[in-house]
Amino acid sequence: MRTTLLTLLLSLTVLTGLRAQDLSADDRAAGLAYLEKTRAGVYAAAAGLSEAQLTFKAAPDKWSVAQVLEHIASAEDMLLGMVTEQALKAPPRSDGEDVKAIDALILTAIPDRSQKRSAPEPLIPSNRYGSSAEALKHFGESRTKTLALMADVPDLRGHAMDSPLGKKLxxxxxLLFISAHTERHTKQMLEVKADPGFPKQ
Structure with a gap:
């Protein structure tokens, strides 16, 4: 009986340790909601724009709505590939890191447009999709894959890798980073549309 009880207690201890790495249902739901919200934001910002509006640039060194759309779509691909090919295969996170604080950092730092950053060379717009309609279509297809990953993969807390934030993610x-990046550049599209020189139609 003692051996059986000891075995049971050891099993519970191991399971508890594993569950500490699990993603909570609330966090998963919040992550899905953020992905859906930011997808809707992109669609709303780009809806009904003419070619003149899509290609308007407030200054030569500024991006147009079309260029921002391309950047959002290509960044989604790059980051999603990083998750599947690197983050999910990375070593376990070190003990003692406050994952909730890192979550909060992503949600505040990445969408903050007061902090200017330069896009990496592979993500600089180059008309790779041929049109804004194709860029938007590609974004939608990629976001569907991102949502599936958030919804279905169980081990989203078990690994961590370096990030531009100086923290292991x-x-x-x-996946939060992807949504936050989308939010950041949706704000950029809205800034373009709010420019006094933005075409009326």
């Missing part, structure tokens, strides 16, 4: 946090 687990796969769940990289």
């Amino acid at each position: 687990d796969p769940y946090q990289w």
Whole structure:
């Protein structure tokens, strides 16, 4: 009986340790909601724009709505590939890191347009999709894959890899990063549309 009880207690201890790495249902739901919200934001910002409006640039060194759309779509691909090929295969996170604080950092730092950053060379717009309609279509297809990853993959807290934030991010946090990046550049599209020179039609 003692041996059986000891075995049971040891099993519970191991399971508890594993569950500590699990993603909570609330976090998963919040991550899905953020992905859906930011997808809707992109669609709303781009809806009904003419070619003149899509290609308007407030200054020669500024991006147009069309260029921002292309950047959002290509960044989604790059970051999603990073999650599947690197983050999900990375070593476990070090003990003692406050994952909730890192979650909060992503949600505040990445969408903050007061902090200017330069896009990496592979993500600079180059008309790779041929049109804004194709860029938007590609974004939608990629976002569907991102949503499926958030919804279905169980081990989103079990690994962590380096990030531009100076913190190691687990796969769940990289998916938050994708949404936050989308939010950041949706704000950029709205800034273009708010420019006094933006075409009326």
